[in-house]
Amino acid sequence: MRLLLGTDELESLERLGRTVRLARLRRNLSQEDLAQRMGVSRSSVVMLERGAPGTSVGILLKALSVFGYAGRLGEILANDPAGEEMELVTGRKRAGAKDDVADF
Numbered sequence: 001m002r003l004l005l006g007t008d009e010l011e012s013l014e015r016l017g018r019t020v021r022l023a024r025l026r027r028n029l030s031q032e033d034l035a036q037r038m039g040v041s042r043s044s045v046v047m048l049e050r051g052a053p054g055t056s057v058g059i060l061l062k063a064l065s066v067f068g069y070a071g072r073l074g075e076i077l078a079n080d081p082a083g084e085e086m087e088l089v090t091g092r093k094r095a096g097a098k099d100d101v102a103d104f
Contacts, residue, residue, distance in 0.1 A: 005053055017051030020060075023067050038062040048077075 005013070023085060024034050024045075031049070035042040040059060047055045057073075064070050077083070 006012055010051070010053070013051035013053060015051070016060075017049045020063055021049040023063075029066070034063065034066060037066045 024031070029037075031042050031045045035045045038045070038059070040062060044055070044059050046061075058074050061070060061073055064073055
């Protein structure tokens, strides 16, 4: 199954890639240096910095780890005002409890 992303989503990925590139450059790292520290190929770093839709979350997490921000990925939905508002209106609905899934 091929993932189809909208214009806004593609722009967000490109912005994320530019941000990763800026973080790398601020640390005076080459793409090869970052790839080595991440334990991935240089082409993985290139794809991440381009905002390629097929880049895995694991690759992003490795980059965040090198930059010292690994814990921040889980914070993205920690503050979820839209979800909290929906919960107040509709009540909390869960598909079922799973032991290995984080409940933010």
